Amino acid sequence: MSTTKFSADEPALDRFYADLAEADLQPLWTQHGLLTPEPVPRTLPYRWRAAELKALGERAGALVPVDRGGDRRVLACANPGLGGAPYVSSTLWAAVQYLGPHEVAPAHRHTPAALRFVLEGEGVWTLVDGDPIAMSAGDLVLTPSWTFHEHHNPGDASMMWLDVLDLPVVHALEAVFFEIGPSATADRRTDAVSESERRFGSGPGLRPTLLDGPLPDHSPLLAYRWADTDRGLRSALEVSKTGAAELRYTDPVRGRDVLPTMRCEITRVAEGAATDSSRQTGSRVLTVLHGRGRIEIGDRLFDVEPGDIAVVPSWSPWRIHADRELDVFTTSDAPVLEALGLFRRSS
Amino acid sequence: MSTTKFSADEPALDRFYADLAEADLQPLWTQHGLLTPEPVPRTLPYRWRAAELKALGERAGALVPVDRGGDRRVLACANPGLGGAPYVSSTLWAAVQYLGPHEVAPAHRHTPAALRFVLEGEGVWTLVDGDPIAMSAGDLVLTPSWTFHEHHNPGDASMMWLDVLDLPVVHALEAVFFEIGPSATADRRTDAVSESERRFGSGPGLRPTLLDGPLPDHSPLLAYRWADTDRGLRSALEVSKTGAAELRYTDPVRGRDVLPTMRCEITRVAEGAATDSSRQTGSRVLTVLHGRGRIEIGDRLFDVEPGDIAVVPSWSPWRIHADRELDVFTTSDAPVLEALGLFRRSS
Amino acid sequence: MSTTKFSADEPALDRFYADLAEADLQPLWTQHGLLTPEPVPRTLPYRWRAAELKALGERAGALVPVDRGGDRRVLACANPGLGGAPYVSSTLWAAVQYLGPHEVAPAHRHTPAALRFVLEGEGVWTLVDGDPIAMSAGDLVLTPSWTFHEHHNPGDASMMWLDVLDLPVVHALEAVFFEIGPSATADRRTDAVSESERRFGSGPGLRPTLLDGPLPDHSPLLAYRWADTDRGLRSALEVSKTGAAELRYTDPVRGRDVLPTMRCEITRVAEGAATDSSRQTGSRVLTVLHGRGRIEIGDRLFDVEPGDIAVVPSWSPWRIHADRELDVFTTSDAPVLEALGLFRRSS
C-alpha cells in the first residue's frame, strides 16, 4: 500500500502520533512494507562451497571438542540477507555437522525438527529414540520434533553431513522446547538395520498389520536409503520427456511429507538437460550429491559441485542446469505454507 | 427379538395380515431372524483342495475355449451355505483362473474390483488400462473397479491363479456395470516392469513429486512383488514374539487398503507356531502360498497345503497352525465394514 | 457377458460340470446376469399411500400391543420386486411406526442404524442412549448404529412416523448385532431440549471447545428441527433459478452425512416447478411432508400427497413435479456407494 499525504493539521497529527506511541498503538497508514504486492524476501539467493565447508569443518574438528558439556559441532549457514541470524533462510536452518573418529554427540531433543542428508562417507550412527540408524552417502535420516537423538562414530574416519532444521519457524512461533537426553551414557549400538526400517521399510505399500499405538505426526520410517532413491530416479528419468525427474520422500503409511514442517525432494538432471524454471512461496535449501552444473536463483547463477549448499528465497524463480548428470537434494518449508493456505507455485 | 404371543382377536388379526400383504406391507413383529444377538452367517467355514482345483482347472483348459465370444476360464468357489450362489462368502467371490499356453483373455472392465494372487508359475501378463504387469508366484496384482484388464500368456506353459472379487457386495448394492474392452485386438506387451511400478514401486515412501492428476480411489501401485513381501515377512518374523507375523498390502501414497472394498494381508507362521485366535465382522478368503499346517475356522479344522483355498465366515474365530513354515495370503471385506462403522474385532 | 456356445465334446462337458458341482465349484461361463452393462435392480419403483398406511397403522394400534415381550409396532414397506423380503429396496428398510397414547417402546440397540422422520403430530419422545429427544412434524431424529433407543408417548394422542434403516446392507454384510436395553423400566423423561442439541445445536458452526472424548461415527447432533429446515429451504428457494432447492442434513462438526450408511436430504419444489431428472447408483426412499404433486420414477408416474412413501431403485431416473409447493424428504444409501468407490450420478 502506498503512502499517503495528509493535508491535515500537522501539529495536531504529531501530538496524535505521540499519544498513540504512548498508548502502545501504531497507525497502519504510516507502516510501509507490511503489505507488498509480492513477497519481498530478506533471504538472499546464496551458495556455500563444499571445499570451504569441508576445510572449516575439519578445523572445527581440530579446535572444538564435542562432549556433554558442549554441543554439536555444527557450522550454520548464515544468509547474508538476514542481518547476522544463523539461518540459511527466513524459515530454515542449514548447517554442516562434523563428527570425528570415535566421537559421540550425546542425546537431546527439541521441538524444532531436523533431518540429516549424508553427502559423503559412512560409518556414523544416529540413534532416534534409541533406534540406531546407520548413515551412508545419499541417505536421508530424520530426527523429528521432540525425538531424542544422538550421533556416534565408532570408526577411524571423520564424517560430515548436512543438517536442515525448521528452527526459524519454531522460534518465530515461540514454541521451542529443549531437553537433555535421559542418560549420561551414550548408546553405541551399531545395528545394520534399524527397527524403523524393519517395520516400515520392506517395500512400497507393505506395512505391519498391527501398529503399536497411534502413528506419530512424522513419518514412522526414519531412513530413506540411497539404493532405493537411486533406483527410483533411474526409473523416473527413463520415462521423463525433459531429461529431469523429481521424487518426493514421504511417510510410507500416510503419503504425507516426511515431517509436518519440511518437504524433502531429490532431482536428477541428465547431462546437458535443465529443469523448468519455477517459483513458489517459502524457501528451499539444496545440496548437490553428485554431478556438476549451474543453478540459477533469481538473477544469480551459481556453479555447483558435490557438497555445495544453496538457498532459494521465497517466490524466487530457480532452475538447475546439468553439465554432468546432477543429483540435487532439496528441503523446503512447503508443508508449512500448504497447511496454512499460503502455498503458491508458478512456472 | 423373540416372537410374541398375542391374546388378540385371531380372526381380526388374520384379516389384518391379509390386508397388510395386499398393501405390500409386512408387520415387523412376525419377522424372525432379522435382528439377531450376533451375526448368523449363511456362509459356512470351508476349504477347497489345491489338487482338485488344479485338476479341474486343467480339464477346463482342455474342454472350454477362451476367446472374445466367451469369457474368462474361471472356476468359482461356491460356498455350500449360500444356496447355489457362485460366491465363496456372502461378500466375496473367489475362483481359480486358468490360462493355457498362448491364450488371451481379452479386455473388459466392470465395477466389481478384482485382485489376482499367483500361487505357482510365471509368464502371464495382466494389462490394466494398458499397463502390462508380469505375474509370478507370490505376486499380488490389482485390477481395480472399472479398469480395463486382460490377460495373455505368451509362453508354452499354462498358468493358474487365484481371483478374488467384491462381486457379491456390488451386486447387493445394485451397482454392477460392465463393458467390453475398447479394442478387439489383444495387447500382447511383455514389459518387465510396469508403468505403475516404475512410478510408485521404487521404495518405501518414494513417489513422483508430480502426479498426473488426482489419484484414483484405489492404490496407484498395481503389483506387489513377492521379493519385497518375503523380505518384509522375514524382518517382521525376526522381531515377532509369537512366531507369527502379518503384513498388510496398502496404497503406497495414502496408506489405505489397496482397494476401497478389499483388504489384503499375508501371514507367516513359523514351524510349530500358531496365530492367536480372533474373529471379526465380515468374511475372509485365504490361500496357502507355502508350507503346511492346519487352519481352525469356527468348529472346523482343515489341513492345508499350498494352493488350498478356505473361507472364514463373519464373526467366526479362526487361527493358523504351522507344521512347516506357512505363508497364508488373505483377502477380507474389512474396508467395507470399517467405512460403514460396522467393523468389530475380538480375540 | 453373453453366453457362449461351445463346440466341445458335450458328454465330457456334462461330466465336467457334474464334477465341478461335486467340488463346490461353478464355471463362470455358465453364469448369466452376474455382470450386466448397467444395474438391473430387483427393486421396483413403487409408492405406498398415506391414507392406507395410516388406516393400517391404526388397526395395528388397536390389535397389537407394544411391550417388552413384544416389539416395535412397525409396518414395513415390502417392495414387490424383492420376493417377499420386508425391504423397501435392496439396501433400505422403510416402515411406519405407530405409538398409541401412553405407550412405550422399550429400549434396545442394534448395529443397523435408524432414523425417524415425523410426518404429523407431536408429543412422542425418543431417548437415544438416555438423551430425551422430542419429536414433532418435520423433525429428523437419528438413532445411530448401536445406540440404545426407546420411544414413549406421554400424551393422549397416538403418533406415527417414518422409520428408515440400513438393515438390508447390514444383513448382507452379516454384521447384525442386537441387544435388549439395560433397564426393564422405561425412561419417561420429557425434556424440551436434548443434551445433544444443547451441545451441538446452537447455531451453524458453533460447538463446545472441549468435546467429551472422541466423536462417534455418526453425527453428534441427533435432532434436526423443522424450524431450521424450513428457514433453510426458504433461503435456498429464494436464490434458486429452477424453482427447486435441496438441502442435505449433515454432521455439524465434520460435515459428513448424518450416518455412515444413510444420506438425508430434503427438497422443496415451488408450485408448478419440477426438479431435473437425475439418476444415481443406490436406492432412495422418499416421503412427502407437505404439498401435492407427481413423482416420476423410471417409467412410472405417481401422484403424491403428504405421508406417501415411494422408492427409487438404483440407476433409475426420477424427478418431482409440484402441483402445490412440495416438501419431499429423502434417504439414500449414497454414503455406502461413495465409501466403496461405486457412486455414479448422471442427469
Place this chain on the structure above:
Amino acid sequence: MSTTKFSADEPALDRFYADLAEADLQPLWTQHGLLTPEPVPRTLPYRWRAAELKALGERAGALVPVDRGGDRRVLACANPGLGGAPYVSSTLWAAVQYLGPHEVAPAHRHTPAALRFVLEGEGVWTLVDGDPIAMSAGDLVLTPSWTFHEHHNPGDASMMWLDVLDLPVVHALEAVFFEIGPSATADRRTDAVSESERRFGSGPGLRPTLLDGPLPDHSPLLAYRWADTDRGLRSALEVSKTGAAELRYTDPVRGRDVLPTMRCEITRVAEGAATDSSRQTGSRVLTVLHGRGRIEIGDRLFDVEPGDIAVVPSWSPWRIHADRELDVFTTSDAPVLEALGLFRRSS
C-alpha cells in the same frame, strides 16, 4: 544449551571464528538462546484500555481521511516486548478500526487473513468478494486470505471494531501478497442477509446439497451472529459445572477452525466464577464483549471492561475471573501450531 569453555588455543579459535564469519557461517556452540528448555516469548502480557482505544480512534477519525489514496483507519496494538513492531504478539496483529459516518474503506485483498469482531454498535457492511455482510455488536465476520474486502458505513454514526490478522506469521514466511480491488467504485450494498449466510447459515448441520465447486480453505460461512452465539453460551453455561463455558467458532461444513491460521473462541464466565488456569504454545489475543472482571496472564493481573484488548504470550498461564458475567472473545494461532505438530497445552 549452556555455553562451553574451551581449553583450546584461543588465537587459533579467534582466527577460525573470523574465517567462519568471512564464509557466512556461524558456529552453533556460540549461539545462546536458540534452544531453550521452554519458550521464552518476546511477547509480553499486556492490556489496552477500551476508553483509550475509543478516544484515539475518534481522534483518528477527525484527523485522518479514509479514501483510495489512503488506507484503513486502523490503530494497531504494538506489544511493548516486540521492539516497536506493530504486532500484538509474535504471531498476531490486533487493531481497532474506525469508520466514520458515510465513509468507505475501499476493496483490497491480501494473503494475511483477517477477522472482525464487533464490540459495539451496528450499521457497517463488510463486503467479502462482493457479498455484503452486516456488522453488529457481538458478530464475528471473516475476511479470509486473498478475498477482496471493503467496508462501508451508510449511516450517521461512526463505528469501531476489532481487527485480528495473522500478518506476523505470513510476514515471517515471506508470503505476503497484496492487491487493490478490481473496481474504483465502492459497492454500497446493504442486504440484510449475506449470500454466505443464506447458503451456510440456516441451522446446525444443514447445507446445500450442491456446492458451487470445491470449498475454499476457510469457512464458507463468513458471519457468526451474536444471537446464535448468545443462545449457545446460555445452553453451555446451564450444563457447566464450573460456571464457565467456552464455544469454538468453526467451519459449518468441515468442522475445522474458521481460518487455517486462526482459532476463534468465546468464553462466558458467570458472576463470581473463574476459568481454570491453562497455558498453550502460541499466542492469544482477547477482547471483552460484556461484563467486568480480571484477567490473569503470567504474573500480571488486568482489570477488564467491555472493549479492552489483552494478549496472552506463548506458554503463559492465564485465567479469567468474572466480577459481573463476562463474555470474552479470543483469537489464537492454535491452528498453525497444530498443523505443524507444535501445539502443547497444559493446565
